[in-house]
Amino acid sequence: MEELAIETSQLTKKFGDFTAVNALDLKVRKGEVYGLLGPNGAGKTTVIKVLCGLLKMNGGSAKMLGTPAPSKSIAGRIGYMPQETALYVGLTVRQNLEFFGSIFGLGKAKVEARISELLKVIDLEVWAKTLVNNLSGGMKHRVSLACALMSEPEILFLDEPTVGVDPELRASFWQYFQNLRSQGITILITTHYMDEARHCDRIGFMRNGKLIAEGSPTHLLESTRTTSLEDAFLEVVKEVGP
């Protein structure tokens, strides 16, 4: 049996009467890049927040790394890049990275090593001493990604990590994600860029809080007899009905 990094069963999240995540069964294997795709309001962010313990689930259960989730005991092994650029804008790039390193309990030397490596990845070495407030939107997004990577997590939640990032850097991000995967890191990523979803090992189409189709990009294209994931999604929607 393959080991699962993330496993939810009948996971449900309601906001009042509104069901944002509806009895979701999601299985993400270890070392896999899993893409959650779906329209605005599909519930992608909500799934991630529930798994990170930021929202209470109303039903079902979840497991991560073999432990019932959410749990503080595994928080140190998980990286989370929120959809909004959640950074301390009054701190410099470096100070942000140092802070996230230290709350994960990394030692000084480790923090330094991680910072110099990640600054290269996000290509912001010369901006290290700049206040985050003075960066462009895309740059902030890159810093946010680096903060999520500081602790070398085993599972990485990336909520739209490439929004507002220029095409060149986006390509290099995906390169880096592949890199992380080859180190055995599990990545759950959401995106609206259908073209870049091709890079995922598996994709889950999500709508109205439910998975409506799942599979590798090639599988999804073949089964819907389409040539782009965008068309594949529309095709699936047609099949499933409103």
Add this chain to the structure above:
Amino acid sequence: MNFRRVLAVTKRVFLDLKNDKRTLALLTLAPIFSMTLFGLAFSGEVKDVQVIVVNLDEGATIPLIGDVVFANAVVHNLDTEVLAITTSANLSVSITELENGNAWAVIYFPENYTSEAILAALPLINTTSYLDIYIDTSNINVAESITREVNEAIISAAEENGQQMPVTVRATPIYGSNVEFMDFFVPGIMCFVVYFLTTLLTLITFVGERVSGTLHRVLATPLTEAEIVAGYAITFSVVGTLQATILLSYGILAFDVDIAGEIWLAFLVIVVLAIVSQALGILGSALAKREAQAVQLVPFIVMPGFLLSGVFWPLEAIPVWLRPASLFVPPTYAIDACRSVMLRGWGLDMVWHDVVALLIFAAVFLALASWSLRRRQ
């Protein structure tokens, strides 16, 4: 609780303050600004109050002593720093002036002021001498000052004339023989400023953390709610101590404030107050969805601290039914303790109940603050 993570939060909050020049200025200059302003405005005395004296006293002749005009002696004894006196011989014109708002009071001595006073002093004759004060009581402070000044002048004048007052009140100061308004004021304003700025700053910072998503972000890491609260508490107790130091130094340099007791005790109180205040700010942040909403909470922070803590008005001036409310306002205890230490020179043996009350507030508010962060939608 992991202390290294707590310190990481502490350091981060410090950096945030340090990098933000405006907040830094707020934290250091606001105490000085408020102390200067309050110190000058509330110097405790009413000055230069316009009054009109209508002195028609014709005096009298006392055998062996000669002519006396008691009214002159009274007028002579009026404190001209407090009262700006103009004289007039016409009562009705003066009253018109008063009604037109050109004076606060008309002090009127009738023709028989002295003669009646002399008669009143004689045994067996039952009469009283009157002077009239027509007074604009639309400002109660001014009105009270005028009445007090006139009464004091009458007593002084009588003593000058060798009249015996039936009773003399002797006040013997037990604490603070030379207490001036600022001595009384500085401990209060120290507590108030630390309370207000700390609460306000944590409130705004924390609403910011909620809005920007950083709070959620760090809560997804091993950092716990209690560690966040503790990290903030350390930062703000240091900041509170710095503010108290600034205020105290400034009070000593600019206003010549005396300190009777052991100052470390006052600082201890301020530190605990700062911890209570930052927890209050965190708690309050749960009620605001945006920064702008945080501003709406400000009156609820300022007003109780201002009116119910005894910083300006003694608690005795609050209606009896309302007084218990002051027990729920943390600055009340801090102000009481700091005044007792700085003015009366009391030690921990005397102010311990204030310190204990503050510690209880701290424990309860810290617990509530981390509980409020632990709640999930």
